[in-house]
Amino acid sequence: MKIINAALRHQSGLFTLTLEDGAIAAIDAQPTLIAPVTASDVLDAAGNLVIPPLVEPHIHLDASLTAGEPEWNMSGTLFEGIERWGQRKATIDHEDTKRRAHTTISMLRDHGIQHVRTHIDVTDPTLAALQAMLEVKEEARDLIDLQIVAFPQEGIESLDNGRRLMEAAIDMEADVVGGIPHFEYTREQGVSSIKFLMNLAERTGCLVDVHCDETDDAQSRFLEVLAEEARASSG
Ligand SMILES: [Zn+2]
Numbered sequence: 374m375k376i377i378n379a380a381l382r383h384q385s386g387l388f389t390l391t392l393e394d395g396a397i398a399a400i401d402a403q404p405t406l407i408a409p410v411t412a413s414d415v416l417d418a419a420g421n422l423v424i425p426p427l428v429e430p431h432i433h434l435d436a437s438l439t440a441g442e443p444e445w446n447m448s449g450t451l452f453e454g455i456e457r458w459g460q461r462k463a464t465i466d467h468e469d470t471k472r473r474a475h476t477t478i479s480m481l482r483d484h485g486i487q488h489v490r491t492h493i494d495v496t497d498p499t500l501a502a503l504q505a506m507l508e509v510k511e512e513a514r515d516l517i518d519l520q521i522v523a524f525p526q527e528g529i530e531s532l533d534n535g536r537r538l539m540e541a542a543i544d545m546e547a548d549v550v551g552g553i554p555h556f557e558y559t560r561e562q563g564v565s566s567i568k569f570l571m572n573l574a575e576r577t578g579c580l581v582d583v584h585c586d587e588t589d590d591a592q593s594r595f596l597e598v599l600a601e602e603a604r605a606s607s608g
Pocket of ligand 1: 431491
């Protein structure tokens with residue numbers, strides 16, 4: 374496989390990239406523009422810039438393309454946004470979730486993004502969005518690498534069965550353990566949620582990605598708790 378007529382960052386002129394076994398094996402400067410070739414193993418970049426794919430490290434694919442449904446967030450605050458999402462969540466439908474996720478993934482692809490980490494709300498007792506997204510992950514495999522975070526939007530400790538839902542989501546093969554300590558009812562619950570999620574990650578070998586102190590409350594100090602748990606468990 375070759376990519377011809379490629380422009381590269383900080384380089385003048387055009388280049389031919391030779392790919393072997395999914396990796397770039399050679400980069401050769403071209404003396405001139407190569408005339409377009411019709412061959413299945415040659416891609417003509419036509420003088421456009423060739424760069425590594427971009428990364429989308431934080432998106433909520435289960436909530437994408439739902440603005441205004443069923444109501445707009447009139448205050449513009451995060452907390453009203455979470456409330457509106459709570460209403461929308463009650464109407465979740467398997468196909469609707471998959472359709473919106475696939476549409477969003479196509480938009481990401483069109484902007485050069487290949488690696489995506491999505492948070493998926495796992496505080497719905499049916500885990501319907503997670504099930505849908507696991508299917509999307511397989512179906513979109515040729516377009517993007519999708520990493521799924523089990524995200525407890527309504528809390529781990531302040532929600533009935535919150536811990537069980539997190540464990541069930543990881544059993545279903547979500548890739549990453551999430552959290553939202555500042556959204557728990559009390560500071561103690563926030564601290565306890567971090568200890569629980571770090572323990573879950575350690576038991577299962579999962580990565581951790583926590584929405585931490587995402588609030589204007591200057592008293593929200595969960596980052597230091599999370600950092601200390603990471604330090605204590607790394608010994
Ligand atoms: Zn988020």
